[in-house]
Amino acid sequence: xxxxxxxxxxxxxxxxxxxxxxxxxxxxxxxxxxxxxxxxxxxxxxxxxxxxxxxxxxxxxxxxxxxxxxxxxxxxxxxxxxxxxxxxxxxxxxxxxxxxxxxxxxxxxxxxxxxxxxxxxxxxxxxxxxxxxxxxxxxxxxxxxxxxxxxxxxxxxxxxxxxxxxxxxxxxxxxxxxxxxxxxxxxxxxxxxxxxxxxxxxxxxxxxxxxxxxxxxxxxxxxxxxxxxxxxxxxxxxxxxxxxxxxxxxxxxxxxxxxxxxxxxxxxxxxxxxxxxxxxxxxxxxxxxxxxxxxxxxxxxxxxxxxxxxxxxxxxxxxxxxxxxxxxxxxxxxxxxxxxxxxxxxxxxxxxxxxxxxxxxxxxxxxxxxxxxxxxxxxxxxxxxxxxxxxxxxxxxxxxxxxxxxxxxxxxxxxxxxxxxxxxxxxxxxxxxxxxxxxxxxxxxxxxxxxxxxxxxxxxxxxxxxxxxxxxxxxxxxxxxxxxxxxxxxxxxxxxxxxxxxxxxxxxxxxxxxxxxxxxxxxxxxxxxxxxxxxxxxxxxxxxxxxxxxxxxxxxxxxxxxxxxxxxxxxxxxxxxxxxxxxxxxxxxxxxxxxxxxxxxxxxxxxxxxxxxxxxxxxxxxxxxxxxxxxxxxxxxxxxxxxxxxxxxxxxxxxxxxxxxxxxxxxxxxxxxxxxxxxxxxxxxxxxxxxxxxxxxxxxxxxxxxxxxxxxxxxxxxxxxxxxxxxxxxxxxxxxxxxxxxxxxxxxxxxxxxxxxxxxxxxxxxxxxxxxxxxxxxxxxxxxxxxxxxxxxxxxxxxxxxxxxxxxxxxxxxxxxxxxx
Numbered sequence: 069x070x071x072x073x074x075x076x077x078x079x080x081x082x083x084x085x086x087x088x089x090x091x092x093x094x095x096x097x098x099x100x101x102x103x104x105x106x107x108x109x110x111x112x113x114x115x116x117x118x119x120x121x122x123x124x125x126x127x128x129x130x131x132x133x134x135x136x137x138x139x140x141x142x143x144x145x146x147x148x149x150x151x152x153x154x155x156x157x158x159x160x161x162x163x164x165x166x167x168x169x170x171x172x173x174x175x176x177x178x179x180x181x182x183x184x185x186x187x188x189x190x191x192x193x194x195x196x197x198x199x200x201x202x203x204x205x206x207x208x209x210x211x212x213x214x215x216x217x218x219x220x221x222x223x224x225x226x227x228x229x230x231x232x233x234x235x236x237x238x239x240x241x242x243x244x245x246x247x248x249x250x251x252x253x254x255x256x257x258x259x260x261x262x263x264x265x266x267x268x269x270x271x272x273x274x275x276x277x278x279x280x281x282x283x284x285x286x287x288x289x290x291x292x293x294x295x296x297x298x299x300x301x302x303x304x305x306x307x308x309x310x311x312x313x314x315x316x317x318x319x320x321x322x323x324x325x326x327x328x329x330x331x332x333x334x335x336x337x338x339x340x341x342x343x344x345x346x347x348x349x350x351x352x353x354x355x356x357x358x359x360x361x362x363x364x365x366x367x368x369x370x371x372x373x374x375x376x377x378x379x380x381x382x383x384x385x386x387x388x389x390x391x392x393x394x395x396x397x398x399x400x401x402x403x404x405x406x407x408x409x410x411x412x413x414x415x416x417x418x419x420x421x422x423x424x425x426x427x428x429x430x431x432x433x434x435x436x437x438x439x440x441x442x443x444x445x446x447x448x449x450x451x452x453x454x455x456x457x458x459x460x461x462x463x464x465x466x467x468x469x470x471x472x473x474x475x476x477x478x479x480x481x482x483x484x485x486x487x488x489x490x491x492x493x494x495x496x497x498x499x500x501x502x503x504x505x506x507x508x509x510x511x512x513x514x515x516x517x518x519x520x521x522x523x524x525x526x527x528x529x530x531x532x533x534x535x536x537x538x539x540x541x542x543x544x545x546x547x548x549x550x551x552x553x554x555x556x557x558x559x560x561x562x563x564x565x566x567x568x569x570x571x572x573x574x575x576x577x578x579x580x581x582x583x584x585x586x587x588x589x590x591x592x593x594x595x596x597x598x599x600x601x602x603x604x605x606x607x608x609x610x611x612x613x614x615x616x617x618x619x620x621x622x623x624x625x626x627x628x629x630x631x632x633x634x635x636x637x638x639x640x641x642x643x644x645x646x647x648x649x650x651x652x653x654x655x656x657x658x659x660x661x662x663x664x665x666x667x668x669x670x671x672x673x674x675x676x677x678x679x680x681x682x683x684x685x686x687x688x689x690x691x692x693x694x695x696x697x698x699x700x701x702x703x704x705x706x707x708x709x710x711x712x713x714x715x716x717x718x719x720x721x722x723x724x725x726x727x728x729x730x731x732x733x734x735x736x737x738x739x740x741x742x743x744x745x746x747x748x749x750x751x752x753x754x755x756x757x758x759x760x761x762x763x764x765x766x767x768x769x770x771x772x773x774x775x776x777x778x779x780x781x782x783x784x785x786x787x788x789x790x791x792x793x794x795x796x797x798x799x800x801x802x803x804x805x806x807x808x809x810x811x812x813x814x815x816x817x818x819x820x821x822x823x824x825x826x827x828x829x830x831x832x833x834x835x836x837x838x839x840x841x842x843x844x845x846x847x848x849x850x851x852x853x854x855x856x857x858x859x860x861x862x863x864x865x866x867x868x869x870x871x872x873x874x875x876x877x878x879x880x881x882x883x884x885x886x887x888x889x
Contacts, residue, residue, distance in 0.1 A: 146213065146341040146342050146343065146344065147341065147342040148339065148340075148341055148342075149206065149209065149212065149340045149341060149342055150202070150203075150206065150338065150339065150340040151337075151338075151339045151340075152337065152338045152339070153184065153336065153337040154181055154184055154185055154186045154335070154336070154337075155184040156184075157181050157184075157186065158181055160179060160186075160200075161203075162203070163202070163203025163204065163205065164200065164201070164202060164203060165200070165201050166178060166179060166198070166199070166200055166201075167199050167200070167201045167240055167241075167242060167325075168196070168197055168198060168199040168327075169192075169198055169199075170192060170193040170196035170197070170198065171192025171193045171196075172192055172198075177189075178190065178192070178198050179200070182334075184336070185334045185335060185336050186334070186335040186336075187221070187332065187333070187334055187335075188200055188230075188326055188328050188332075188333045188335060189328075189332045189333075190228075190230070190327075190328025190329055190330060190331050190332065190333065191222065191223075191224055191330060191331065191332050193329065193330065194224050194225070194228060194329060194330040195329055195330070196329065197327045197328065197329050198327065198328050198329070199233070199242065199325055199326070199327045200325055200326045200327070201236070201242060201323065201324075201325040202323060202324040202325055202326075202338070202340075204238065204323065206323055206324055206340065207236070207238050207321070207322060207323035208321050208322075209321055209322070209323075209324075209340070210295075210297075210320055210321040211295060211296045211297065211342065211343040211344065212234075212293075212294075212295055212340055212341065212342065212343050213292065213293070213294045213295075213340070213341040213342075213343045214232055214234060214292065214293045214295075214324060214338075214339070214340050214341075215290055215291070215292045215337075215338070215339045215340075215341075216232055216290070216291045216292075216326065216335060216337070216338050216339075217288055217289070217290050217335070217336035217337045218230065218288070218289055218290075218291060218333055218334060218335050218336065219283060219284070219285055219286075219287055219288050219289055219333075219334050220252050220283045220285060220331050220332065220333055220334075221285050221332045221333070221334050222285070222331070222332045223252035223330060223331045223332070224330035224331070225252075225330065226251070226252050226253035226256075226282075227251055227252070227253060227256070227330075228251065228252055228328075228329055228330030228331045229249045229250055229251045229252065229328070229329055229330070229331060230249070230250055230326070230327065230328040230329075230331045230333040231247040231248055231249040231250065231326070231327045231328070232247060232248040232291055232293055232324075232325075232326065233245050233246070233247045233324060233325035233326065233327050234246055234247070234248075234293055234295065234322065234323075234324050234325075235295070235314075235318065235319050235321065235322030235323075236322045236323040236324065236325055237319065237322060237323075238323065241269075242265075242323070242325060243265045243266065243267055243269060244264060244265055244266050244267045244319070245264070245265050245322065245325075246262070246263070246264050246265075246300070246314070246318070247261075247262075247263055247264075247265065247327065248260070248261075248262065248291060248293050248302040248309075248310075249261040249263055250279070250283065250289075250291060250304060251283075252282065252283050252331060253282050253283075254278070254279035254280075254281065254282060254283050254304070255278050255279060255280070255281060255282055255699070255700055255701040256278060257276065257277075257278050258273070258276040258277075258278075259276075259277065259278045259279045260276065260277050260278075260279050260302065260304060260309040260310070261273050261275065261276045261277075261310075262274050262275040262276075262300065262302055262309075262310040262312050264315070264318075272315075274312060274315070275310040275312050276310075277309050277310060277730075277734075278700040278701075279304050279307065279309065279700075280307070280700065280701065280704040281701060281704070282701070288336060289304060289305050290303075290304075290305055290306070291303070291304055292304075292306075294343060294347065294439065295343060296343050296345070296346045296347045297346060297347075298313050298314045298318070299312075299313060299314075299346070299347040299348075299349075299350060300312050300313070300314060300347075301347060301439070306462070307464050308464060308465055311350065311444075311465075312350070313350055324340065326338075345440055347440070348412070348440065348441060348442035349413075349442075350442075351415065351442070352726070353445050353725050353726060353729065353753065353757075354417055354418065354419075354420060354445060355418060355753075356385045356386075356418060356419065356420055356753065356756045357385060357418040357419060358385050358752070359383060359553035359556060359557060360556075360557055361553075361556035361557055361559060362559045362560045362561040362562065362563050363556055363559050363563045363564070363565055363779075364562065364563075364564070364748070364751075364752075364777065364778050364779035365566070365751060365752065365755055365778070365779030365780070365781075366556050366565065367522075367537065367541050367542055367543045367544050367552075367565070368385050368386060368522075368542070368543040368544075368755055368756040369383070369384045369385050369386070369543070369544055369546065369549045369552050369553060369556075370384060370385070370386040370387070370388055370422055370522065370543060370544065370545045370546065370549075371383070371384040371386070371387050371388065371546060371547070371549045372388045372400070372524075372545055372546065372547055373387050373388060373389055373399045373400060374399065374400035374401065374547060375399050375400055375401040375403060376399045376401060376403025376404075376405070377401075377403075378399070378547075379399065380549055380550065381419075383549045383550045383553050384419060384546075384549040384553075385419060385420065385756050386419055386420040386421065386422055386447075386756060387419055387420075387421055387422070388421075388422040388423075388424060388449065388545060389405055389421060389422070389423055389424070390423065390424045390426065391408060391423045391424065391425060391430050391434070392430060393427065393429035393430045393432075393433055394433070395407065395408040395409070395430075395433055395434070395437065395441075396408065397411050397421075397423070408423075408441065409440075409441055412441060412442060412443075412446070420445065420446065420447070420756055420757070421446045421447070422446070422447040422448075422449050422469065422545075423446055423447070423448055423449070424449050424450065424471075425448050425449065425450045425455065425456075425459070426450065426452075428455065431455050431458060431459055434448070434459060434463065435458075435459060435462040435463060438462065438463040438466070443463055443465070443466045444465045444466065444467070444729065444730075444733065445467075445729070445757070446466075446467065447467045447468065447469050447498065447757070447758065448466055448467065448468045448469070449468065449469040449470075449471055449498075449500065450468070450470070450471060451470070451471040451472070451473075451474070453470055453490050453491075453493055453494035454494075456468040456470060456494040456495065456496055457493060457494050457495050460494070460495035460496075460736065461495070464733075464734050465729075465730065465733050465734055466733065467498075467729075467733050467757060467758060468494060468495065468496040468498070469496055469498035469499070469500055469522070469758070470490060470491045470494045470496045470498070470499055470500065471500040471524075472487055472490075472499060472500060472501050472502055472505070473500050473501065473502050473524035473545070474502065475502050476502065476504060477501075477502060477504055477505055478504050478505075479504065479505055479507055479509060479510035479513075481691050483505070484505070484510055484513050484514060484517075484691070485690060485691050485712075487499050487501065487505065487514065487519070488514060488517045488519050488712070488714070489690075489712030489713075490712075491519055492519075492711060492712050492713060492714050492736075493711045493712055495707065495736040496736070497518070497519065497520045497714075497732070497736065497737075497738065497758050497759075497760070498519075498520045498521075498522055498542075498543070498758040499514065499519050499520065499521050499522070500522045500523075500524050500545055501514075501521050501522065501523055501524065502524065503523070503524075503525065505521070505523075506521075506523035506525075506536055506539050506541060507539055508538070508539045508540055508797075511523075511539045511540050511541055511566075512540060512567075515540070515542070515566070515569065515760070515781065516569060516597060516598065516664045516694075517664065517691075517694055517714055518694045518714035518715075518716060518738050518760065519714065520542045520543070520758045520759075520760055521541055521542055521543075522541060522542060522543035522544065522545050523536050523539070523541045523543070523544050523545070524544075524545040524546075525544065525545070525546055525547075526546070526547040526548070527546070527547075527548065527551065528547075528548040528551055529551070530551050530554060530555060530838050530839055530840055530861075531838055531840070531861040531883050533546075533551040533552045533554075533555050534555045534838060534861070534863055534882070534883045535882045535883055536552070537552065537555055537556065537565055538565060538863070538880055538881065538882050538883075540565055540566035540567070541566075542566070542755065542758070542760070543758075554839065555838070558836050558838075558863070559836070559865075559878070559880070560834065560865075560878055562777055562876055562877045562878060563865070563877070563878045563879075563880065564777070564779060564877045564878070564879055565880070566779065566781075567794075567796050567797075567879075568775070568776050568779060568780050568781060568782060568783055569597040569598060569781065569782040569783075570595060570596050570597050570598075570782070570783055570785065570788045570791045570823070571596065571597065571598045571599070571600050571666055571762065571764075571782050571783065571784040571785070571788075572587075572588065572591030572592070572596035572598070572599045572600065572785070572788040573600050573764065573765050573784045573785055573786050574587065574600060574601060574602070574615060574786070575587025575588045575590065575591050575599060575601075576588075576590050576591040576594070576596075576786065576787070576788055576789065577786045578786045578787050578789070579789075580644065580646075581622070581642040581643060581644050581646050582615060582622065583601055583602060583613045583614060583615055583622070583648075583649070584613075584642060584644075584646040584647070584648075584649060585646070585647075585649045585653055585654065585657060586646055587646075588601070588654060588657070588658070589657070591788045592658065592661065592663050593824075594788055594789040594792045594823075594824065595788060595789070595791055595792045595794075595822075595823035595824045596663065596788035597663060597664065597782070598663060598664040598665070598666045598694070598782070599654075599658075599663065599664075599665060599666065600666040600668060600696070600784055601613045601651070601654060601665065601666070601667060601668065602614060602615045602668045602670040603651055603667055603668065603669060603670060603671065603676060603680065604617065604629045604630050604670060604671045604673075604676070605630055605671060605673055605675060605676050605679055606629070606630070606632055606633055606634045606636075606637055607630070607631065607632060607633050608633045608634055609679060610634040610650055610652075610679075611650060611651040611652070611676065611679050611680060611683055612629065612634070612637050612648055612649070612650050612651070613648065613649045613650070613651060613654065614629050614648060614670075615670065616629075617629060617630065617670075617671070619632075619637075619640055619648070622642055622643075623640040623641060623642055623648065624640065624641055625639075625640045630671065630673060634650070651667070651680075651683055652683055652686075652687060655683065655684075655687035655689045655692075656687065658692065659687065659688070659689055659692070661692075663692065664692050664693065664694055665689070665692055665693050665694070666694055666695070666696055666716070666784075667680065667693060667694070667695045667696070668695070668696045668697060668718070669695055669696070669697040669699060669702045669706070670697075672699050672701070672702065674701070674702075674705060676702070677702060677705045677706055677709045677710065678709055680695070680710065681709050681710045684710070684713070690712070690713065693713060694713065694714045694715075694716065695710075695713055695714070695715050695716070696715065696716035696717075696718050696740055696762075697715065697716075697717070697718060698718045698719070700717075700735060703715050703717060703735050703737060704735070707736065714737075714738070715735070715736070715737045715738075716737055716738040716739075716740040716762055717731050717732060717735050717737035717738065717739060717740060718740045718741075718764070719731060719739075719740065719741050719742075720741065720742050720745075721741025721742040721743070721744065721745035721746070721763075722741070722745055723745040723746070723747060723750055724750075725750060725753050725754060728750070728754055728759060729754070729757060729759070732759050738759070738760045738761075738762055738781075739754070739759055739760065739761050739762070740761075740762040740763070740764060740784075741761070741763055741764075742763065742764060743763035743764065743765075743766050743771060743775065743783075746761060746763055746775070746780070748778055751778065751779070751780065760781040760782075761780045761781050761782075762780075762781055762782040762783075762784060763775060763780060763782075763783060763784065764784035765784050765785060765786065766783050766784065766785045767785060767786050767787065769787070769790055770873070772785055772787070772790055772791075773790075773870050773873050773875045774875070776791070776794070776870075776875075776877075777870075777875050777876075777877045791823050792822065792823055792824050793822050793823070793824075793871065794822060794823050794868065794870070795820055795821065795822055795866060795868040795879055796821055796822060796823055796879070797821045797879065797881075798818045798819065798820050798821070798832070798864070798865075798866045798879055798880075798881050799818060799819050799821070799881055800816055800817075800818060800819075800864075800881070800884065801816070801817040801818055801819045801829055802816065802817060804816070804884055804885060804886065804887075805884070805886050806886065806887045806888070806889065807852075807854050807860070807886055807887070807888045807889070808854075808888070808889055809854055809855065809856060809857055809888060809889065810853065810854075810855070811853065812851045812852065812853050813835065813851070813852045813853070813854065813862075813886065815831050815832050815835060815864070816831075816832070816864070816884075817829055817830075817831065818830060818831065818832050818864060818866065818881070820866055830866065832864040832865055832866055833850070833865060833866055833867040833878070834850065834863070834864065834865035834866075834867070834878065834880070835850065835852050835862050835863070835864055835865075836862065836863040836864075836865070836880075837852055837860055837861070837862050838860075838861040838862070838863065838883060840861065841854075841858070841859075841860035841861055841862070842854050842855070842856045842857060842858035842859075842860055842888050843855040843856050844860070854888045856888070857888050857889055858888050859885055859886070859887055859888065860885070860886040860887075860888055861883045861884070861885060861886075862883065862884050862885075862886050863880050863881070863883050863884075864880065864881055864884060865878045865879060865880040865881075866878065866879055866880075
């Protein structure tokens, strides 16, 4: 039976009218300017298919209660405690004092005024701080918001910094205190820091993060510290950098100051406000319930809650609701689920929430209240890519999903690219796809291009549910989640519904020289789904494939590759005599083949991204390109220059879910860590949040096999041949089988297809008879005897034993109809 499934008529008809469609083009948020630290707000075009209407039926309530706004509005009434600009200043304001000036005989030598700005010059010393203290009358403040408009006019070196000091100790040294430190190269992994200066004059750096750009002397930035009780948030130009808790021994109050080390800092204004509203409690991510299954990394199950009465608390891992513009949570029939702030504060939940945002007013309110609400562990969904992108730019730690469920897109290359491109432009990773795209081929292609597809359906037909699950989707958005969890509960342990993808690291260096065309060809030949390569630019504007920034290690030449012309690079030879290829040669060689280029932006040169965009367009290979990088500045540049192309965030890795979410959500990326940090609980917890894992470089064969059967999304290795014999798919070798009442069903012959596309014939190892089939008995040995006639629906499976190991896994085909006579 060919599976057909579609969105609920209730949700499409009843709910759609109130959801209101794709909406008008969004207006810029008040005060929203693109200073380059975040992706721009122009997504590069609208989506006529996804714009047909908001997610069916979540938003039809007329509730206008302002309960969700009450306490949050207090922030707008905050009392100004200090406001100082320097428009006419020629001396420090009363009570301000320089308390440390290394290398200078007096404080007056490090302070000057220029065109309405205060200049604090800390360039006389790289590590000892030049410190400006604010008046002592503010030393007892407990809860506050401190804002400083600044830039760095010069720095002794790229790692030097300036800071906002707070909770300082009375006295000349001010220690201990805390600071929001910002380095001149803010794009470094420690570009911004939450740090404590200890009483022993040492540093305790408790949180650090890269910002999206280097501090530019021609720009003005706003650094903000918000403190309430034991909670701290630090922002740079409204981008959350640190969201932390003070250590237990921290002072409960203190003073303020500014500090520099090796930096000449211009300060335009300093403001301190009372902070009466508490910051959200810093909680661990929700431990999500999941129905029992033998499937590692089974798709997350999301219930689209059509009515308050339909809410299923026991089965799904997530619930989809709607938000109104007062931030009330609603089911599809308008039944209130309470205010958003109360919903988020419920520490007893064991399900995640997906909130549908269908209009600009709701998006505006979310953005406005994002500093008082912790939105980091919910998913915001919409069919409006521009609206989602604006939310992501304004609330960088948010997570979003773009909805295509009401489109009629078929699985053509053009349509898959449309979904991939619009999802990336929306700064999302999750794409909610329609029935027509929920096929094994389309789902796999989207996954190769680093998209996380969720299939939307209203089906209560268990055969249809089984077909959706065997397509390999990462998630299912369903009106009837119980039919999906019922099928998931039938699969034996170690069932893979989605094949992990194999990425040839620099080709296949175990056999041929790295980053050569010959190595890439062999990697694809033995079954690599993607080939990773590293790019730099030549002096005459060509992208070439090279891992190191010099050619010394891999060729007979020497020197930085970005100091060479293409002609000079083409004279080089690897140890086996291969040329150094260009990226265009890679594109031309593999164009049209079912593989993907994982282009690592190894170079920090900004123009590399521009050249990449030009070469991808010229070669016509956008359907074969994803990018990865360690450089956050290049990742952010990709979001503006090539917004339709996905990026993977390379890192050393963390075993902490919060670290994973912070990395992937802030930069809208996949997670590409060193493989040593990955555990099955981490993988399972993150999958519900749309995270996909692409560990590198797995050159231990046992670890490769373990990660494969654990169901990671992709494995980067020098040895893509290790998976050549792995079974990927099974299909009937002939007609659909039949069975006779009272006799054991004969198992049909099947074709078993491995990663190289080679097929052999075998018998299935499993036959799972779906509920609703004629009465039957199944023995422990796996035989099935039907007790009455009719049409049965059967999932046939095959067990693959990985050669030379104890690992096994099972693969299943779509359900097959078996006529019982």
